[in-house]
Amino acid sequence: MDLPVMPPVKPMLAKSVKRIPPGMQYEAKWDGFRAIVHRDGDEVVIGSRTGKPLTRYFPEVVAAVLENLPARCVIDGEIVVPWEGRLDFDRLSERIHPADSRVRMLAGETPAGLVAFDILALDDASLLGAPQTERRAVLEGALAGASAPVYLAPATTDQALAQDWFERYEGAGLDGVVAKPLDLPYRPDTRAMYKIKHERTADCVVAGYRFHKSGPVVGSLLLGLYDTGGALQHVGVCAAFTMKRRAELLEELDPLRIDPAGHPWSAWADATAHEGSRLPGAPSRWSGKKDLSWVALSPERVCEVAYDHMEGDRFRHTTQFRRWRPDRTATGCTYAQLEEVVRYDLSEVLRPG
Template sequence: MTASVNGPLDRLPDGRRHLLRPAGTAPGSPMLATLSSRRDFDEEWIFERKLDGVRVLATRTEDELRLLSRGGKPLNATYPEIAEALAMQDRHDFTVDGELVALWRGRTDFARLQQRMGLTAPAAVRASRVRVTYYLFDLLRLDGYDTTRLPLRTRKRLLRDAFGFRPPLRFTPHRNHYDDSLLDQACADGWEGLIAKRADAPYVHRRSTDWLKLKCSGGQEFVIGGFTEPAGRRVGFGALLLGYYQDGRLHYAGKVGTGYDTATLRSLRRRLDGLERQRSPFADGEVRERAVHWVRPELVAQVAFTEWTTAGLLRHPRYLGLRDDKTAHEVVREQPAGRS
């Protein structure tokens, strides 16, 4: 293919031009990383900070700019400052991928981001004290061309050249070499971990082993299937009962009773009351708790934990917040790929 292009695409070497294709209208689903315990990497990988936020695709054509969640939910009303910053860019035809975060003392804070997630009323958004930042890390479309077949290094170079990065937009930097100290330092600095990406890989609209999650500690999403009554002076509820799907059935993963403030306990109880049902949604016989309220398995919670026990339950779980960018049936137990 001989492409007649403008701007940053003009600087593509001839050996890359044939990988461009006319772009379609829909951005597609985002590329997803695979959890891995691998720690041996050659020079064909790059390493980015694992950000603790929500995935956002941003797409613009001549007459429209849209922010979309991982599941395709529109987010312009929730994060108007991000939409405005992207609208002010010189480029008028693009799709970018990135992570939207709330920073607190130099670290991403998912609990803080929770205070912005779900707000859509302009007055409520303006009144919020939570400032958000959009870290861009990939380029899927530019000036009418689909760039997903280009190698990752090339896409990141185009991304950096095509956009101006001023708050609230940031370019996601990367390291080119790995050793154990890189992950150790990321964990010591309070990061979630690293994302290892194969530098010559194309962008695919699915989960792939070309992107690997290297985590500092356990943590993933779980489906809320019930809750216990509060004890003593506690309000709202005692603990959430968590699960994940396997072979179409919801399996119990344990309960989480820490990580809530009083406002969260009250507001979440109101939502749970509206989902209450008579029977357990979990696979038969897996839950031994008493005085349980069962709920329809619709809400998804982000939970940190230290490890899985041999009984298949969470050790030292801590609630971080609800996720509205993932559906319950997407939630499975994450299994790390091998170390080789």
């Protein structure tokens, strides 16, 4: 491979802001695997956000790149799995598997696509120093003849339309809106763009905690919600605390510690128990040898957390602690309180070049 921008390349990143800033290019924020795609003739390399190779996990994306992208180019985009009219991150995650036979089986059953939203090089020219507006024009030309499963990400400079996207596209599984300054060159591994994500709040049961990696202080709180059958389901964690607060939480929660045998999640270490319930410490190829043990708490204390969106029956990302809710009872912390997002057909967002 001999391109003007060679792998590995870490992608340009975005910093979080509360509102959509004016005077920029706006795109949807995709919920998938960030990917830098290098193509030089028949050679294709797909790199992850950290620079690690993704190529072997997505053979159908490699085939689509060879069919749809220019012969020599470097594209920034997102690998996604469309499923039943929305993006499905769980099915996408299943693709990272050591067995080649399973990867190829899933490539047929739950095929992934590539959403392209930036271009770093074309033919013999590096575009890293070109402004955002120029790169977008080159990208549109490069993908003019592309077809599914390669898609050109919709973009606009209309702030009102971006706000409309922010409100409507969530129902298709998208994650918010990204804003890019019009004169911005491509800056790898730098938070030079802006992301605006959805935020909601929920009251959750604090049913346990894990220790912080630095020592005997609280690392993360384990959150639960009751389902319609009265079972307490593990739905995620909140973890952004100062070290001083982590130490305070250890002392504050100590009176709630109980014997794990009497906890609703007592079967967490049994892999078969995860098939019917959401429990902490689910076996995962992502966790590797990470210590997933946790301290059981009597499920009676309630906290309010902020979250962006749900992935099935759990929080998609780590939540943000807002406050304790002594006025709420644990049994009232149910899924019914969560805001239901209006469904939106992904085909209205994902269209070929």
